[in-house]
Amino acid sequence: MIVRPQQHWLRLIFVWHGSVLSKIFTRLFLNFLLSIAVIVMLPWYSSLGIKLTVAPFSILGVAIAIFLGFRNNACYSRYVEARQLWGQLMIASRSLFREVKNTLPDDPHLSEFVRLQIAFAHCLRMTLRKQPQADQLARYLSPAHLKAVMSSNSPSNRILLIMGEWLAVRRREGHLSDILFHSLNNRLNDMSVVLAGCERIANTPVPFAYTLILHRTVYLFCIMLPFALVVDLHYMTPFVSVLISYTFISLDALAEELEEPFGTENNDLPLDAICNAMEIDLLQMNDEPEIPARVLPDRHYQLT
């Protein structure tokens, strides 16, 4: 994620980092070259009776804009939902530990429970990003738990099971009444909601045909555009063609980035920073002496 710099509106026009411009620059440059070629070739192919006008492209442009707007909406919703799920994880983690601490203030294993919670967040993050997990999780889990977690098909879910067992032991020992066990279990269920929600977003993309259809129509539109513009605009064709292409292609490219919000690209969610904030919060709630430092944006205003 790019943390928005506070810049003058005029300077924003020239910002390079964080826009999708770096990704689509080649495509826009090809469009520019094509426009120049079209200007040069115009006399030749006009003589063949080939001509294009702007009017049908107006219909096409509006239709593509509407459908692109729809796809942007769909992809942005996934991004927003993903962020909300991690917000809910923050809520459930804090509430769970607050209830545990208030209900079992003298339990000698509270710091074990806090580490289980932290491990859950990191484990979920690394599963979603397909990163290796064992080293990181070894800092929070006992060897026996680590082994059980790593051998599971769904490691985060296994950590939930271990947390549930931690609470169930207290219930069986009589430190938790059924009603409070039920209440704490609901917090675990909230974390289960986050887990399955993130899995859903990661495993089920926007139907691939949407991507294909819009990709295809956007690029065919941009390829044919210079031929239609050249009759009216002549020397100005490359500039107008690149501006229109930029509008359509950049939104197509951005929608693709947002569609998979758990990656590490410019416009993806800062899961590292969120996990870090959660870890700091939980450790402070347990009044632990060593608190990790806060993750800050790098010099390109980027958080991962």
Place this chain on the structure above:
Amino acid sequence: MIVRPQQHWLRLIFVWHGSVLSKIFTRLFLNFLLSIAVIVMLPWYSSLGIKLTVAPFSILGVAIAIFLGFRNNACYSRYVEARQLWGQLMIASRSLFREVKNTLPDDPHLSEFVRLQIAFAHCLRMTLRKQPQADQLARYLSPAHLKAVMSSNSPSNRILLIMGEWLAVRRREGHLSDILFHSLNNRLNDMSVVLAGCERIANTPVPFAYTLILHRTVYLFCIMLPFALVVDLHYMTPFVSVLISYTFISLDALAEELEEPFGTENNDLPLDAICNAMEIDLLQMNDEPEIPARVLPDRHYQLT
């Protein structure tokens, strides 16, 4: 569902499998032939004083694009909701079994309960896809239960009733307090929400008149389009006409696929893979020795 291949943006333009192109190819080809016929016949029917211009088609095109955008939205919402319901089933299944296992760790019939849960997911999947169920369910249910389930009008609901009875027996025997029974029952209610939600999507389509009206206007628009384009574009008519038709017809066709998300077409939900993942998870949570293999996409990147 097509698992999105990681391909260069240029290659994506030529992807065939997974787009709806195979479905609508004939219609686009007919449009191409019609455009050629229109070019040939132009001198003849112009002499009759018949002429069409692009301007009114611009109004029509924008209006159809807006309404098509609306219908796409409605159909895509059904797809998203269907996927969310199956995500909720995953959540409820894991939470239910976690609570059962933590609360009744020594119950000798836990694996029976796990199989009831798995049977529910498979039964729901097969009901939605109108597939035969008895053979598959026989692997998870006792003969008595299987008979009761198969003779019911709503087999998945009957499995919920059996699960409720399984829990109620434990309550009557004193192994479950009322509060924990209430808590587990809420998980069954969550599964009931999924069941009725899926039935709703499967049984209540988007109002048929939407489909009819858009279908009709899209095709009439595409049929009349070459007549309007030919005056300006002449030889280029077929290419522009097919491109515009492709934009409209492909989105109409895709909306139709997404409207019924429980089928086995390219853009439908991968219920087989979801049931498989749920089965693996639940069996691992019960530490069972035999875990089925994971379902993977076929060589066309498709999951069913």
Place this chain on the structure above:
Amino acid sequence: MIVRPQQHWLRLIFVWHGSVLSKIFTRLFLNFLLSIAVIVMLPWYSSLGIKLTVAPFSILGVAIAIFLGFRNNACYSRYVEARQLWGQLMIASRSLFREVKNTLPDDPHLSEFVRLQIAFAHCLRMTLRKQPQADQLARYLSPAHLKAVMSSNSPSNRILLIMGEWLAVRRREGHLSDILFHSLNNRLNDMSVVLAGCERIANTPVPFAYTLILHRTVYLFCIMLPFALVVDLHYMTPFVSVLISYTFISLDALAEELEEPFGTENNDLPLDAICNAMEIDLLQMNDEPEIPARVLPDRHYQLT
């Protein structure tokens, strides 16, 4: 509701039943006649210096399409919400009876309770459709209950009160603990949510001014359209004018149908079929011997 027939895309263009075409045919035919009149009168009124061009109608057409899209959305949301409410009734009914049956398996009056639940669904359906209720409800309610229900201003709510009393009696007799009574009461509250939600949709239409404004602009637009088209299209005016009018008027008419989803028109909800399915399910859950037959679509694919 029309159950969608599986038909070839080409045949769908000619489907008559279930589209709103039957309703708006007269209006389209008037538009056709007007277009012909306009062609005939063109020389006369051109000589008066009266002329219309397509360009301003393009602005108007797009604006109306956007606002019509908005109204369609609003009306379709009501339809979807109404369907979801009935889905929630299905969920609450099954969950309520499952909990009652699991908790009070030996209660001799279970079939009375099942009939109260069925009566609630039928009573709600008939209230929403303003149909006579006494005869139908007499099949499910005891005479004393029937009298109390029929004399109430909100009969469905009175049935909820009776169900609550049925449960409260068991609580007072010691067969239901407070926690289970509370749980069952929550199911009644879910049914209360459905009841008030349906009343809200039935009693509060989309603000009437939306209907008026769009109705007026759509029809004035369609009336003035032939005058604007005739200069460019001449003999083709009637065809293009009717096609554009069809697009706008049919969506206006469909929005009107969906706005009140509880009626018995083509595109309304099949409340009869839903109540029937609920009745079958509940009776089967109680293992009753006599189960009513399923309601099936008629030969026009219609369910009411």
Place this chain on the structure above:
Amino acid sequence: MIVRPQQHWLRLIFVWHGSVLSKIFTRLFLNFLLSIAVIVMLPWYSSLGIKLTVAPFSILGVAIAIFLGFRNNACYSRYVEARQLWGQLMIASRSLFREVKNTLPDDPHLSEFVRLQIAFAHCLRMTLRKQPQADQLARYLSPAHLKAVMSSNSPSNRILLIMGEWLAVRRREGHLSDILFHSLNNRLNDMSVVLAGCERIANTPVPFAYTLILHRTVYLFCIMLPFALVVDLHYMTPFVSVLISYTFISLDALAEELEEPFGTENNDLPLDAICNAMEIDLLQMNDEPEIPARVLPDRHYQLT
């Protein structure tokens, strides 16, 4: 609120009452006069080299239509949410009283509690409409309660506090177990949700800048429109200009009405009727002898 009359589609075009036409008639008439002035002055200002064409207004018109559609959506959402909140109040009121009556069937002060509930609805209605409250509330509240309520900054909230105390007294006296007290308290919390939701809608308008920007662009657009139309349309300018202006101005005016849904204008919510229905329902649930008459629409089909 206008209860929609069942009228022929042709007559609907001429309905006056309930549309926003009465409000904006002057503005449309000014637009008409301006158009005539423009026709008269055309030769003079053309000679000065001043000219306007429709094309740039096409861009502007579409942009304004899109933004107006957005604002309509925002305002309509407020209307819908306000209606849903009052629907939730109906749900919470009925559920609360049903639970109270079933749990405490022999309590001698049930009718006091019913009146507290009715007072809450009326008090909320009158607060939202900034109407005097003391007289109306005196019919439902004891003098001591009335005094406490009227001296509070948030009178409806004070009634909730009194209801909570009513229940708490029964808990302390041992007539309500903690679990049932908790359950009833949740109903009070539901009513608190309605209260704060209504306050939010009433106190936080759509950001004022939206209103300003759209107001300004819509009116400037309508003022400049005749100048652009006159070159093409000449004598037809006033009719087309007024039709386009009507489309934009009426939706702008309607959005303004819906933005504050608690007023007493044509398109506002019928809070009087909703409170009346709630009162009848609650009194009938308590089998009280005197039930007030139902509020019916006046001869203009209007409910307040």
Place this chain on the structure above:
Amino acid sequence: MIVRPQQHWLRLIFVWHGSVLSKIFTRLFLNFLLSIAVIVMLPWYSSLGIKLTVAPFSILGVAIAIFLGFRNNACYSRYVEARQLWGQLMIASRSLFREVKNTLPDDPHLSEFVRLQIAFAHCLRMTLRKQPQADQLARYLSPAHLKAVMSSNSPSNRILLIMGEWLAVRRREGHLSDILFHSLNNRLNDMSVVLAGCERIANTPVPFAYTLILHRTVYLFCIMLPFALVVDLHYMTPFVSVLISYTFISLDALAEELEEPFGTENNDLPLDAICNAMEIDLLQMNDEPEIPARVLPDRHYQLT
């Protein structure tokens, strides 16, 4: 926030304060100057064969309007959600204190608890606005609590922990049963939801690339617009160009303001007023003698 003044529709056109006009005036003025320069230079650069027409800008304008509509929607949703979260805080605060007061009417430390609740609201407000907190919080918190809160990374969350401990002490002392402790804890969880929701909105902006892409296309569009308009409109170019630019730039600027709803700009949320209302309500519920005065809008109708 600007409290909407009740003004005549005609006067609204000239309102200055509260619109974003003050912010974008320079940009519009530059656009005006550019238009005049374009008129002057027209003969010179036409002779070079450079020309622009309106048609391609029509495609671009519609596309930008659609994407701007999308971004406005996204930013406005953040504003609405932020307001709803503060509404939920109001709900949770009142419900929490009502339950505490009804359950523990004789507790001598109720006013301590009320101040903890008020401190939470102020602390959240000041965290979101990055304002200094210690002085303000010292009025509500004991020195020990203040120290713990100020040394925490997430001070509001620490206040929740203290409130939880306050309740847990009563539970351990036997004044709160487990079920009532669970109920009150749920209210704290509701406040935790608000806290994490506000943090999410404050820390995760709309993907920066959206802002960049739209900013860039809007300004390039407005810069090139006069060149396209001048051929048709000549002397009228500056007026039409500024009107179109105003429509696009003002909505772009407003979206930017709404994107971060917790600031103190014209269109941001009135957090001071909301906290003040909450403080008055809570103190009145505890019948405290000294109630602070209500915050009222300043003479520009503005609340902060």
